[in-house]
Amino acid sequence: MTTFISTIFGLAGMLFFFLAFIKDKPSTKRTYKMLAGAFILLFPFIMTSWVQGINTALVYAILAIGLNILLGNAGQISLGHAAFYAVGAYISSALVLHAELPLFLSILLAGIGTAIVGFLLGTPVLRLKGHFLGIATLGLHVLIYNLVKDKLKGVVFGASAKMPEVHKISYLTKSWEYSLKNSLSSLDYQIEILGKSKPFYYDFVDTITKSIGQITEYFIIFVILVLLVYMARNILRTKVGRALAALRDSEVAARMLGVNIAIFKNIAFGLSAFYAGIAGAIYAHTTGALDETSFELTISLMILAMIIIGGIATIQGAIIGAFFFQVLNMQVIPLIFSSGKGQMLGSTIMGLCVVLAVIFVPKGIVYMLWQMKIKLTQKRS
Amino acid sequence: MALLEIKDLVMRFGGLTAIDHLNMKIEEGTIVALIGPNGAGKSTFFNCVTRIYEVTNGELYFNNEDLRKYDPHEIIKLGIARSFQNLELFDNLTVLNNLLVAQHLKIKPVKTPGVGGILSFFSDMFLLPSTKKVEKEAVMEALKILDLLGLRGIENLLVSILPYGTRKLIELARALITKPKFLMLDEPAAGLNEKEKKELGILLKRIRDELGITLLVIEHDMSLVMSISEYIYVLSFGKPIAEGKPSEVQNNPAVIEAYLGKEEE
Amino acid sequence: MAQEKSGLNEAINETVDWETLVIEPSKICRAPKLDGEEVDSQNLALKLNNIDAYYGKVQALRRVSFGVPTGAIVSLLGANGAGKSTTLRVISGMVKAANGDVELFGEKIVHISPEKIVARGLIHVPEGRQVFPELTVEENLKIGSYSVKQNNKERAESIDIVYTFFPKLKQRRNQIGQTLSGGEQQMLAIGRGLMAKPKVLLLDEPSLGLAPVIVKEIFEMLKNLNKQTGMTILLVEQNASKALKISHFGFVLETGKIVMGDKAQVLLANEDIKKAYLGGH
Numbered sequence: 016m017t018t019f020i021s022t023i024f025g026l027a028g029m030l031f032f033f034l035a036f037i038k039d040k041p042s043t044k045r046t047y048k049m050l051a052g053a054f055i056l057l058f059p060f061i062m063t064s065w066v067q068g069i070n071t072a073l074v075y076a077i078l079a080i081g082l083n084i085l086l087g088n089a090g091q092i093s094l095g096h097a098a099f100y101a102v103g104a105y106i107s108s109a110l111v112l113h114a115e116l117p118l119f120l121s122i123l124l125a126g127i128g129t130a131i132v133g134f135l136l137g138t139p140v141l142r143l144k145g146h147f148l149g150i151a152t153l154g155l156h157v158l159i160y161n162l163v164k165d166k167l168k169g170v171v172f173g174a175s176a177k178m179p180e181v182h183k184i185s186y187l188t189k190s191w192e193y194s195l196k197n198s199l200s201s202l203d204y205q206i207e208i209l210g211k212s213k214p215f216y217y218d219f220v221d222t223i224t225k226s227i228g229q230i231t232e233y234f235i236i237f238v239i240l241v242l243l244v245y246m247a248r249n250i251l252r253t254k255v256g257r258a259l260a261a262l263r264d265s266e267v268a269a270r271m272l273g274v275n276i277a278i279f280k281n282i283a284f285g286l287s288a289f290y291a292g293i294a295g296a297i298y299a300h301t302t303g304a305l306d307e308t309s310f311e312l313t314i315s316l317m318i319l320a321m322i323i324i325g326g327i328a329t330i331q332g333a334i335i336g337a338f339f340f341q342v343l344n345m346q347v348i349p350l351i352f353s354s355g356k357g358q359m360l361g362s363t364i365m366g367l368c369v370v371l372a373v374i375f376v377p378k379g380i381v382y383m384l385w386q387m388k389i390k391l392t393q394k395r396s
Numbered sequence: 397m398a399l400l401e402i403k404d405l406v407m408r409f410g411g412l413t414a415i416d417h418l419n420m421k422i423e424e425g426t427i428v429a430l431i432g433p434n435g436a437g438k439s440t441f442f443n444c445v446t447r448i449y450e451v452t453n454g455e456l457y458f459n460n461e462d463l464r465k466y467d468p469h470e471i472i473k474l475g476i477a478r479s480f481q482n483l484e485l486f487d488n489l490t491v492l493n494n495l496l497v498a499q500h501l502k503i504k505p506v507k508t509p510g511v512g513g514i515l516s517f518f519s520d521m522f523l524l525p526s527t528k529k530v531e532k533e534a535v536m537e538a539l540k541i542l543d544l545l546g547l548r549g550i551e552n553l554l555v556s557i558l559p560y561g562t563r564k565l566i567e568l569a570r571a572l573i574t575k576p577k578f579l580m581l582d583e584p585a586a587g588l589n590e591k592e593k594k595e596l597g598i599l600l601k602r603i604r605d606e607l608g609i610t611l612l613v614i615e616h617d618m619s620l621v622m623s624i625s626e627y628i629y630v631l632s633f634g635k636p637i638a639e640g641k642p643s644e645v646q647n648n649p650a651v652i653e654a655y656l657g658k659e660e661e
Numbered sequence: 662m663a664q665e666k667s668g669l670n671e672a673i674n675e676t677v678d679w680e681t682l683v684i685e686p687s688k689i690c691r692a693p694k695l696d697g698e699e700v701d702s703q704n705l706a707l708k709l710n711n712i713d714a715y716y717g718k719v720q721a722l723r724r725v726s727f728g729v730p731t732g733a734i735v736s737l738l739g740a741n742g743a744g745k746s747t748t749l750r751v752i753s754g755m756v757k758a759a760n761g762d763v764e765l766f767g768e769k770i771v772h773i774s775p776e777k778i779v780a781r782g783l784i785h786v787p788e789g790r791q792v793f794p795e796l797t798v799e800e801n802l803k804i805g806s807y808s809v810k811q812n813n814k815e816r817a818e819s820i821d822i823v824y825t826f827f828p829k830l831k832q833r834r835n836q837i838g839q840t841l842s843g844g845e846q847q848m849l850a851i852g853r854g855l856m857a858k859p860k861v862l863l864l865d866e867p868s869l870g871l872a873p874v875i876v877k878e879i880f881e882m883l884k885n886l887n888k889q890t891g892m893t894i895l896l897v898e899q900n901a902s903k904a905l906k907i908s909h910f911g912f913v914l915e916t917g918k919i920v921m922g923d924k925a926q927v928l929l930a931n932e933d934i935k936k937a938y939l940g941g942h
Binding site: 432433434435481482553554557558559560561562583586587588589590591592616618654655656657 | 716717719738739740741742746788789841842843844845866869870871872873874875876877878899900901902936937938
Binding site: 246249250253254255257258260261263264265267268269270271272273274275276328 | 446448467468469470471472473477478480484485486487488489493496497498500501503516517520521522523527531570574
C-alpha cells in the first residue's frame with residue numbers, strides 16, 4: 016500500500032515538473048509550479064524510503080552544476096572533478112574537528128577554500144587545451160586521491176576516517192527525534208493497556224520518526240542547492256558568465272574585446288571548484304565515511320555523464336542529469352534486481368542507458384524538452 | 397603624427413614570409429582600404445596590429461604608443477576594434493549577449509579601485525541594484541547600435557541561425573559598441589547583395605563622419621572600395637605593390653594584373 | 662472554442678495570402694529558348710512544392726515553390742536572410758522541411774537522408790568552402806567520390822575531368838588544403854563536388870570573399886561546365902548581376918517567399934530588380 020501511494024505520488028510530482036517546464040501560459044505555468052513546490056515539501060514525508068537516495072542526488076546536482084560551469088559554459092574539460100569534492104570534504108572536516116567552527120560556516124569556508132585551490136591549480140593546468148587538459152586534470156585527481164589515502168585521512172580524522180555523529184547535519188534535529196520516539200513509545204504503551212489495535216497513522220508516524228535525520232538533511236541540502244542555483248544563474252547571466260561563454264565560443268574574439276582569457280579560465284576553474292567544495296563538505300556532514308573510496312575516479316566520470324545526459328551548459332540540465340542518474344541507480348535498478356547478482360547487471364544497464372541517451376538525445380534531456388516545447392508552440396500558432 | 401604608423405613590418409611563419417617589409421601611415425579621420433589577392437597577407441596584417449601574432453620584425457605605433465608593449469586583450473583599451481574574415485562571433489549566444497560581451501570592460505557594477513572586481517562579482521552573484529543598473533544601461537546601448545545598423549528585432553535570436561551577411565553586420569556592431577578610435581574591418585561586405593553593399597558604404601561613411609572613427613577596411617568589392625576609401629594599399633604575396641588614391645590604384649597596371657583582372661565590359 | 666475559431670480563420674487568411682505569391686513551376690518555365698541554347702522547361706531536374714522550413718521558432722521559408730529545368734543554370738536572388746541558403750539546405754536534406762515536397766527528377770527526396778540524396782546525383786557545395794585542411798588537393802578530391810561507387814580507374818578519370826576545368830588545382834595537387842588561397846579552396850570545394858559526377862549542382866555563394874579576378878574565373882568555369890556537360894546548376898549568389906549574366910532563369914526570394922521568377926535576361930532588365938538587388942547602376 017505505502018509503495019503504491021509513494022509511486023503514484025512520485026509520478027505525479029514528475030508530471031508537475033514536466034508541465035511546469037513545458038507550459039507557456041503564465042497562469043497555468045504558475046499553477047504547476049506551485050504543485051511542484053508542494054511536491055518538494057511533501058516528498059520526504061511520503062516517499063520516506065527515497066529520501067536518502069535523493070539527498071545524494073542533490074549533492075551530485077551541486078557537483079554537476081559546478082562542472083557544467085567549467086565544461087559547458089567555459090568550454091574547459093575536467094576529468095578529475097572528484098579531486099575538488101575531496102578537498103571540500105577534508106577542509107570542512109578539518110575546520111569542524113580541529114578549529115571547532117560551526118557546521119554551516121565550515122561548509123561555506125570549505126567552498127571558498129576549494130575555490131582558491133581550484134583557482135591556483137588552474138594556472139598551470141589551464142595553459143593546456145582539449146585532450147591535454149583532460150589528461151592534466153586526470154593527473155590532478157590521482158595526486159589528490161593519493162594525498163587523501165596516504166596523508167590527509169590520518170591527519171584529519173586520526174585512525175577512523177569517520178565524521179563523528181555530533182558534526183553531522185542530522186544531529187541538528189536529534190533532540191526532536193528523541194522526543195518523538197518517546198511519545199511514540201508511550202502511545203505504544205497506552206495502546207497495549209487499552210488492548211486496542213494500532214491507530215491508522217501509527218505506521219506513518221513511525222517511519223517518519225525513523226527517518227527524521229534524513230528529512231532534516233533533505234531540507235537543508237535543498238535550501239543550499241536553491242541558493243547555489245540562484246547564484247550560478249546570476250553569475251552566468253552577467254559579466255563573468257558572458258566572458259566565460261565568449262572564451263568558449265571564440266578565444267580570439269574574446270581577447271579582442273578585452274577579456275583576459277587567462278584569468279577567466281582560472282575563474283571558471285575556481286567557480287566550479289567552489290561548487291565541488293560545498294558538495295564535498297555536505298557529503299562529509301551527511302554520509303560521514305571519508306576514506307579515499309568516496310572520491311574515486313568513477314565519481315568524476317559519473318558527474319561528466321550526468322551533464323551530458325541532462326544537457327550541457329544549462330543549470331537545469333545538470334540537475335536533471337543528477338536526478339536521472341541517481342533515481343536509476345538507487346531506486347529503479349534495485350527494484351528490478353534485488354539480489355546481489357542483479358547489482359552487477361544493474362551497473363551494466365546504467366552504462367547501456369548512458370550509451371542510449373548519447374545516441375538518441377545527444378544534446379541532453381533539457382534540449383529534448385525544449386524541442387518539445389517549441390513544437391507545441393508551433394502547433395498552436 | 398599619424399594615428400597608426402607601421403614601419404618596415406615583417407611577419408614570417410617558419411620559412412613563409414606572410415608580410416614583407418610593409419610601411420603604412422593612417423591619418424586620423426580617414427577611410428583607408430587594404431586590397432589584394434586571396435592569401436596576400438591582409439588578415440595577417442590585422443592579426444599583427446592586434447597582437448595575436450608576435451611580429452618578426454618592424455615597429456607598430458598607435459597614437460604614439462608602441463603596440464608591441466601590449467597584450468591582445470589590452471589592445472581594445474587603446475581604442476582599436478576589429479572584425480574577422482571568417483566570423484568570430486559567439487555562436488551559442490544571442491545577438492544581444494554578443495553585444496554585451498563587447499561591453500565587458502565597460503560593465504563595472506562597483507567601481508572601487510583595487511577590489512572593485514571582486515565586489516562587482518558579488519554584486520552580480522546576488523543581482524544587486526548596482527548590477528541591475530549597469531546591465532540595463534549596457535542593454536540600452538546594444539539596442540541603440542542595433543537601431544543604427546537597422547538590425548532591431550533580432551536581438552534575442554541565436555547568432556548561429558542568422559544568415560552570413562547579417563552575422564557580418566553583427567560583428568560590425570560588436571566592434572562599434574566598444575566605441576573605438578580605430579576600426580579594422582575584414583571583408584565587411586561579404587555575403588551582402590549589391591544594394592546592401594551600397595547601404596553599407598553609406599553606413600561606413602556615417603561611422604567616420606558622425607562618430608569620428610578612423611577606418612581600415614579589407615574588401616574585395618571594388619565598387620565599395622572605390623566609393624568609400626580615400627587611400628588604398630595593395631598587397632600581393634605579402635609585398636606592398638602599390639598605394640595611393642583610388643583612381644591611381646585602379647589604373648596601376650601591376651594592380652590590374654595581380655588583382656582586378658581585365659575588364660571585358 | 663472561440664479562440665480556436667479565430668486561429669482557424671487566421672490560418673485560412675494565411676493560405677489565401679500566400680497562394681497569390683506562390684509561383685507555379687510550370688508557369689515560370691515556359692520560355693525554353695535562351696541565347697540559342699535549348700532548355701526544355703517541362704523537363705524539371707528539381708521541383709519544390711510549398712516548402713515550409715523553420716529554425717527553432719523562426720520560420721525561414723514560407724510555401725516556396727519553383728522548378729529548375731534540366732540542363733539550366735538557375736540563380737536564386739534575394740536580400741540577406743531571405744532564405745536562399747535555407748532553400749539549398751532543404752533540397753540537399755540538411756534542413757528538414759516542415760511541410761512540402763522536393764522532387765529530384767520526379768522522385769520525392771524530402772524524407773531521404775543527405776547521403777542518399779548525394780547518391781542520386783545531387784551535390785551541395787555549401788558556403789564557406791570547408792576543405793579538409795590537412796589533406797592534399799588530390800586526397801580532398803578523392804573524398805568527394807566516396808559517396809558513389811567508383812573503382813580506381815573511374816576515380817582517376819573523375820579527377821582528370823576536375824583538372825580540365827580547374828587547371829590550377831592540377832598544379833597544386835600535392836599541396837595540403839590549408840595552404841591554398843581562398844580562390845583555390847573554392848575551386849577545390851566545387852571540384853570535390855564534381856567528383857561524385859552529379860547531375861544537379863547546388864552552389865552557395867561561390868564568390869564569397871574572393872578577389873575580383875578569381876570571381877571572374879569561377880563564373881566563367883561554371884558557364885563552361887554547364888555548356889559542356891549539361892549539368893544543372895542552382896546558384897545562390899549575392900553578386901546578382903554576375904550570377905544572372907550566366908544564368909538561364911532567376912527566382913527572387915523575399916523574407917522566405919518567392920516573389921518573382923523569370924528568364925534571367927528579363928530579370929536583368931527589370932527596373933525593380935535593378936533597384937533592389939543590382940545596386941541600380
